[in-house]
Amino acid sequence: MHYQRASVAERRYLPPAVAVSVVAFALRPPVDAERGAASDAAHGSSTAIAAPPTMWLPLVRRTRAPFLGEWALPGGPTEWDETLADTALRTLRAAARRDPRHLEQLYSFGGIERSADAQRLVTIAYWAQYGERELDAEPAREGERPRGREAARDEERDQDQDQDQDQDREQPPAPRPRRWDDPLPPLSSRDSGDAGAAETAEALEQPAGENVAWFSIDALPQLAFDHAEIIDHAVARLRAKTEYAAVAHRFLGESFTLGQLRAVTEAILGQAVDPANFRRQSLARGGLIDTGELDSGGAHRPARLYRFSEPDRP
Amino acid sequence: MHYQRASVAERRYLPPAVAVSVVAFALRPPVDAERGAASDAAHGSSTAIAAPPTMWLPLVRRTRAPFLGEWALPGGPTEWDETLADTALRTLRAAARRDPRHLEQLYSFGGIERSADAQRLVTIAYWAQYGERELDAEPAREGERPRGREAARDEERDQDQDQDQDQDREQPPAPRPRRWDDPLPPLSSRDSGDAGAAETAEALEQPAGENVAWFSIDALPQLAFDHAEIIDHAVARLRAKTEYAAVAHRFLGESFTLGQLRAVTEAILGQAVDPANFRRQSLARGGLIDTGELDSGGAHRPARLYRFSEPDRP
């Protein structure tokens, strides 16, 4: 459109473009994923979740001018008919080949370092979570339409931090043509190239699957733009969540033992948690439902399996 | 620029414009301000802060197409050389004729109800606080440059909610041309019209001073767009702040009694607080400095005056 034709000198006078970056956490890389750096800790068994020491996230290696060759968060500019959350989903899927289990807005960064003559860019950062199920699923092929549109539905709902009593939003008075940030209609097949503001400095070419690797947050590489800040921000947000259980359970599968949930919490917090107290507090806080089943896997007393009451998939 | 020349049909294919909305709280309207609705409670004395029952905020009456005649939050699109925070400051100043004491990013709303052929708009919501000093200051004239650039400096720092340990951001590796969201250079004299994306649905013509009124949050009028949601959000954020004292003191002047601080806290929370416990906890939490002076104003024992340690004005 007009953007492409604007000269370099003209571009800086255009209003800022809107892009999205996604910090997508998981307890481990997907089985088929490239691992970036720090591959010392042996992640032996494929599916079993045993004492996860840290969290991982996918990064994309830049193949363009600013910060060429460095690693950056998945993301890119919004398409004209996409919600912010859908842009996050689409770009994350292009990088990780999977839809996340949870997606939530993090913060808007007005500025990113760029050359003076580039168009300005407002980056809306999102953070996402992958559960065991998503990591085990075979990678989606390019061109398929994303599954799990529910993930976007969470967004802009419980983005608030603590005891935010999710006030219901009443319908607007006037005819409601459809918020362009609504959960969203068919994502048509038009992810071929970078239309719109794609020439922007941070704009991301769809990674073909190469140039993507998963990194432990303990061993991150040099990062492009201010993405290191964004990740710090996301980690802080994750840890600040008072409702640990609500966040932690999304890293796991459908059902889980309290031991697993505690291990995840310890991975998030980066420190040990008393098992006895964790049990009591988790159960007291509510949201955990005893399935009645037992997990007879380990060389010890079988543990009860729980589900989380949150309707993850309606 | 290009935007103006784009036809209506073309506009919807443009990338979203970026605009800002500001929820600016104060304990009372400025003396010279128009009061909207609910003017029953007699606000007798001009300067004395006596048992403020609620919070107030400025709204702007729309003089354009969607939601014409309804009230909306101060705000508007970003200029090409403005940071997000500066856009918030500029538009808030245009409405309230005053610079706030504190400004902080709230949340990004991807969508706002609009007609299908209008350009999309991403709204970054900010919330601001006015103190007694700002409310008493004579209104700034149109065309002056804003004072109190410090306010913008807060922004993007402590936006996080609770125990966020303000991690220092290291300098970027490459030459740093200047983040376009930096605290910001001379705001030149160009607030004459709406350049750029100003034709956008929500775009705001600088209010000449009319069409602006202050409302109690207990008696808000019908609001345009999803601004009611944004206000709810801002109020929730304000109440969720654990460090009440740090937030509350900004509503007051340079020095204040603990009784005043408690009254402000009660206004924020909307409920009574035990004076004895409030005193102990406030002092224990630190940040309050006994000035040694006394406030001999009321028909009772004089109260010590305190300052807050936060360097509000460096």
Next chain:
DNA sequence: GCAAAAGTGTTACTCGTACACCCATGA
């Protein structure tokens, strides 16, 4: 003196933490 708010003291209760201890299973 009396009202009213400043300021102090005391108690009870809640919640998080630490840790001792029993339970049930696989090897």
Next chain:
DNA sequence: TCATGGGTGTACGAGTAACACTTTTGC
């Protein structure tokens, strides 16, 4: 039988809420 994690009981301390009480002013 022993090691291991599941699961229960309990005591201690910090922080908070509730409220009685004293102090100091203006009227």
